[in-house]
Amino acid sequence: MPEKGTGILSRLESEPVFVLTSDQDWAPAWASKTLLDIANDHEIPLHVFRTNACPVLDVSVRLGSSTNGWHPNFGSGSSHGSSPREVVQHLQMAFPSCRTSRSHRFIESTEAWQQLRRAGIIADSQFATLMAKAIRPLRHWTGIVRIPIFLEDDVFFEYWPDELPLAEISRRLFSPGLKVFNFHPTFVGCNAPSRTFYDSTREKIFGSLEPAKGVTWQRRGTRDVLLELLDLIRSRGAAFEKFDDIAALADHDLDNPSPNLKTNDHMGDVR
Numbered sequence: 001m002p003e004k005g006t007g008i009l010s011r012l013e014s015e016p017v018f019v020l021t022s023d024q025d026w027a028p029a030w031a032s033k034t035l036l037d038i039a040n041d042h043e044i045p046l047h048v049f050r051t052n053a054c055p056v057l058d059v060s061v062r063l064g065s066s067t068n069g070w071h072p073n074f075g076s077g078s079s080h081g082s083s084p085r086e087v088v089q090h091l092q093m094a095f096p097s098c099r100t101s102r103s104h105r106f107i108e109s110t111e112a113w114q115q116l117r118r119a120g121i122i123a124d125s126q127f128a129t130l131m132a133k134a135i136r137p138l139r140h141w142t143g144i145v146r147i148p149i150f151l152e153d154d155v156f157f158e159y160w161p162d163e164l165p166l167a168e169i170s171r172r173l174f175s176p177g178l179k180v181f182n183f184h185p186t187f188v189g190c191n192a193p194s195r196t197f198y199d200s201t202r203e204k205i206f207g208s209l210e211p212a213k214g215v216t217w218q219r220r221g222t223r224d225v226l227l228e229l230l231d232l233i234r235s236r237g238a239a240f241e242k243f244d245d246i247a248a249l250a251d252h253d254l255d256n257p258s259p260n261l262k263t264n265d266h267m268g269d270v271r
């Protein structure tokens with residue numbers, strides 16, 4: 001029998017599907033502009049999980065050149081709020097109408113999932129793999145569609161600092177499955193080649209209006225890796241797709257046995 005639905009699940013069994021995402025992480029506007037300019041120059045849809053207002057990103061969303069999800073900070077001392085409910089309410093006010101979320105530092109809990117789902121989130125993206133093959137979305141019990149990450153920039157430089165060998169990515173790049181990338185504005189803007197370099201410069205980055213002396217790596221770094229990657233994918237005739245579109249297609253096609261949530265805040269906790 002032919003598959004009923006959009007066909008996204010059978011596509012993922014036979015081909016790679018490329019998606020570019022980013023965690024804003026309170027990046028200075030000049031760093032976000034660097035990432036946005038790369039995406040725009042390559043005509044690639046960029047989905048940014050947002051932490052806070054930013055003139056560059058806010059304008060790009062209004063112009064339709066990037067899209068927003070939430071980047072809630074559920075950690076202690078969070079500027080978003082002191083409980084999952086407060087954090088989600090804060091993001092609802094700051095970035096209304098978002099349907100996707102990726103938590104800062106991937107912090108998650110039953111209460112956080114429930115608050116996000118009730119706030120209209122249909123998909124998250126916070127299972128980070130190291131270039132896993134055959135990634136496909138899964139339905140969480142809350143109804144949220146979980147879309148794993150293929151590769152993050154900081155995971156890449158954690159494993160291969162300074163060297164950043166593109167061959168490690170390219171040999172896994174064109175296998176079937178989801179290929180969601182996460183490049184952070186700060187790492188791209190500073191062209192960070194390693195955690196060591198970033199840690200040595202981070203005090204001069206946040207809150208700055210322009211890159212301070214020494215914060216931008218002058219040799220090959222994360223920005224170069226991103227550019228090489230985009231060129232490689234384009235050279236094979238493949239295109240990037242919108243995160244919101246993939247989330248909506250998966251939400252449509254994945255089996256959904258969950259009725260609407262009518263639970264108390266702590267359902268699922270075992271105490």
Ligand SMILES: [Zn+2]
Binds near residue numbers: 071104105
């Ligand atoms: Zn983060």
